[in-house]
Amino acid sequence: MNTSSWLSQISFKQRIWLFSALAGMLAIVALGILMDSPGELKETTNFNIDMSIRDIAPKLGVTGKGLARELELPLDVSKEKPVRTLGVAREELDHAIEHILSHRDATLKYCVYAALVLLGLVFLVRLGRPDGSDIKNRRTWYPKTPYVIALLFSVIVAGFILGKSPNPMEGTVKIFKSMIGLYPDPMLKLVAFTFFIILAIVGNKMICGWACPFGASQELIYSIPILRKIKKRKLPFVFTNIIRVGLFIAVLLLMFGIIGGRRGFIIYHYLNPFNLFNLDFEAFSILLTVIIALLVSFTIYRPFCQFICPFGLVSWIVERFSIFRVRIDKEKCTQCGACIKACPLEAAEGRVKGKKMPADCFSCARCLNVCPVDAIQYASSLKKGIK
Ligand code: SF4
Numbered sequence: 001m002n003t004s005s006w007l008s009q010i011s012f013k014q015r016i017w018l019f020s021a022l023a024g025m026l027a028i029v030a031l032g033i034l035m036d037s038p039g040e041l042k043e044t045t046n047f048n049i050d051m052s053i054r055d056i057a058p059k060l061g062v063t064g065k066g067l068a069r070e071l072e073l074p075l076d077v078s079k080e081k082p083v084r085t086l087g088v089a090r091e092e093l094d095h096a097i098e099h100i101l102s103h104r105d106a107t108l109k110y111c112v113y114a115a116l117v118l119l120g121l122v123f124l125v126r127l128g129r130p131d132g133s134d135i136k137n138r139r140t141w142y143p144k145t146p147y148v149i150a151l152l153f154s155v156i157v158a159g160f161i162l163g164k165s166p167n168p169m170e171g172t173v174k175i176f177k178s179m180i181g182l183y184p185d186p187m188l189k190l191v192a193f194t195f196f197i198i199l200a201i202v203g204n205k206m207i208c209g210w211a212c213p214f215g216a217s218q219e220l221i222y223s224i225p226i227l228r229k230i231k232k233r234k235l236p237f238v239f240t241n242i243i244r245v246g247l248f249i250a251v252l253l254l255m256f257g258i259i260g261g262r263r264g265f266i267i268y269h270y271l272n273p274f275n276l277f278n279l280d281f282e283a284f285s286i287l288l289t290v291i292i293a294l295l296v297s298f299t300i301y302r303p304f305c306q307f308i309c310p311f312g313l314v315s316w317i318v319e320r321f322s323i324f325r326v327r328i329d330k331e332k333c334t335q336c337g338a339c340i341k342a343c344p345l346e347a348a349e350g351r352v353k354g355k356k357m358p359a360d361c362f363s364c365a366r367c368l369n370v371c372p373v374d375a376i377q378y379a380s381s382l383k384k385g386i387k
């Protein structure tokens with residue numbers, strides 16, 4: 001269905017919802033522009049290898065340990081000596097500084113995330129089908145265009161224009177990095193993480209489904225209507241989640257030096273696909289992760305999110321408390337399996353079968369209009385009769 005036909009068929013009330021959502025998004029982004037301080041531009045030329053870690057780190061907003069980690073030195077290395085005497089070359093220092101500066105916590109980007117989540121929420125709850133539409137006609141009513149526009153906006157604006165940071169994956173990892181003293185402002189990292197968690201609680205994984213630029217990149221590739229037969233095969237959630245949990249535990253054990261004895265070694269750093277948005281592939285493994293995740297997305301739904309992303313894991317746990325999410329009216333549901341077939345994961349199946357910990361649901365809307373008895377909705381926990 002094209003956008004003009006969708007717009008002409010939604011009710012007057014729905015149009016008001018749509019324009020209110022767009023106005024809300026504009027207001028949030030405008031607020032972000034006003035609040036965003038460009039900060040003092042730091043150049044790598046302002047630093048040299050005759051300076052010590054203690055001289056450089058505060059100017060970059062990291063702790064001495066944080067800079068030592070970027071320079072691939074032990075966290076307890078001397079912070080007083082010139083970094084040259086620690087064996088650091090000029091290029092290594094420049095590279096470490098560039099990497100630290102690429103982690104700019106822009107207020108505007110948080111606002112863009114919030115604006116996209118607002119749009120997604122209004123779309124899923126109020127706009128996905130015309131008011132009073134006939135159930136029989138709804139199968140043709142999944143309006144892909146607004147979703148694709150939101151995803152492209154996320155990739156272009158929240159990704160390539162605003163750069164890789166902040167993002168939900170790094171927001172999660174930075175909490176643990178703060179615990180080993182890599183940042184001077186752990187409270188700010190906690191606030192950033194809480195922001196992403198709140199968005200995930202407002203609407204089930206809405207931040208992943210509608211706002212995360214790498215999630216959106218995978219979603220857009222998966223949505224290309226090719227290789228449909230292969231796409232029908234879903235990976236067992238127990239398999240993908242065991243790998244995701246196992247990796248998370250391994251990352252923590254290595255990061256805290258419980259295994260390997262090198263505190264501050266962070267595997268996710270070598271698998272961070274958000275570097276794509278800065279076109280900065282500082283390690284070959286990062287480029288490989290991006291290429292594999294995007295290529296595999298032609299056949300498997302969001303492979304990076306399913307196998308690797310720590311925020312994907314954390315928000316899967318948080319889904320239990322989401323206010324808005326896919327809910328099923330058990331009285332009406334005949335277990336016909338239409339939504340299970342439409343879902344690219346085992347998420348709809350888990351919900352239909354009433355599992356306590358069903359697979360991640362990315363609020364993609366594929367299942368919402370396929371139910372022949374109208375038993376499935378994206379609704380709040382306050383709505384009666386559905387769970
Ligand atoms: S799970 Fe996927 S969509 Fe969610 S933050 Fe991670 S990469 Fe982004």
Ligand code: SF4
Nearest residue numbers: 343361362364365367
């Ligand atoms: S199709 Fe699956 S992932 Fe998408 S909204 Fe429905 S249950 Fe969630």
